[in-house]
């Protein structure tokens with residue numbers, strides 16, 4: 001039985017990674033903090049690797065005490081924060097700490113998977129509207145994207161450290177909290193847009209994402225990076241249309257001017273941070289949600305892993321909404 005460490009196991013994607021690992025008969029160690037929720041980690045087969053990633057020496061001690069991990073999926077990360085410097089600390093420095101601790105204790109795994117983000121490349125060209133390609137020069141527009149790219153570059157330079165970098169586009173599914181706000185707004189009869197209804201977006205359903213991650217982990221491939229989407233492109237209008245259909249509601253459509261949303265993001269970011277919790281709408285997030293082109297070229301997934309998504313947006317949203325409804329969340 002192979003031993004796997006999954007960091008950020010308590011979160012949305014991490015909890016699905018943990019389930020997929022159990023399904024594939026790994027000995028699963030959920031990497032969590034003492035404060036992490038274990039709501040989705042109740043399966044008795046799950047073992048816990050409880051540690052902070054902030055202290056490399058503590059990490060090294062913990063690694064020495066445990067048996068070597070055959071594989072590591074480093075998924076812990078932050079996408080929003082009130083302290084800008086935290087993006088670099090958590091997404092870059094903690095990744096470096098984990099890699100260095102594995103190397104310095106002589107326990108590098110057979111494969112290290114880093115969960116980066118499409119944001120590490122930044123949005124696609126708004127004139128040509130071509131998909132973002134792996135051969136493009138990364139130009140992240142947010143501190144989040146920059147911190148993810150910095151971590152990627154660090155991993156790529158390591159010697160004897162077989163790795164794969166996964167850059168998911170927007171991940172949706174049950175347990176997710178940001179798109180959920182859009183479902184709630186539509187449920188309440190309000191369908192909003194920023195500047196246009198035709199913003200090009202891409203998605204990946206969480207179950208397809210975790211399946212793909214394990215296919216990559218179990219492959220002979222290493223040293224490569226992948227954009228992960230369901231191989232399609234959508235408009236924000238299509239997304240909303242599917243949500244409306246599933247919720248069986250009629251809505252009021254409002255296309256807000258970009259400048260207005262930018263100001264709103266500033267105010268919302270400030271107020272929420274005064275209240276001590278980062279808002280979903282903040283100036284950094286505005287740069288992401290207002291970009292016109294988030295289509296990416298994921299064709300390498302087909303070539304290397306014969307990837308065939310089981311979910312398109314319609315099927316994924318249907319399942320997500322039905323589970324939210326079952327849990328009285330919609």
Ligand SMILES: NC(=O)c1ccc[n+]([C@@H]2O[C@H](COP(=O)([O-])OP(=O)(O)OC[C@H]3O[C@@H](n4cnc5c(N)ncnc54)[C@H](OP(=O)(O)O)[C@@H]3O)[C@@H](O)[C@H]2O)c1
Pocket residue numbers: 007008009010011012013014032033035036037052053075076077078079090094115116117118167168169170171172
């Ligand atoms: N969701 C998306 O659309 C998307 C797209 C592309 C990439 N990603 C990447 O996927 C990963 C998982 O994202 P998610 O959507 O599942 O987010 P999430 O639900 O917020 O989960 C984040 C996980 O990271 C852990 N974490 C956060 N700060 C940490 C810290 N300082 N030390 C240790 N662990 C920490 C959290 O632990 P606690 O429970 O203790 O807070 C949690 O388990 C992230 O790296 C993110 O950048 C997400």
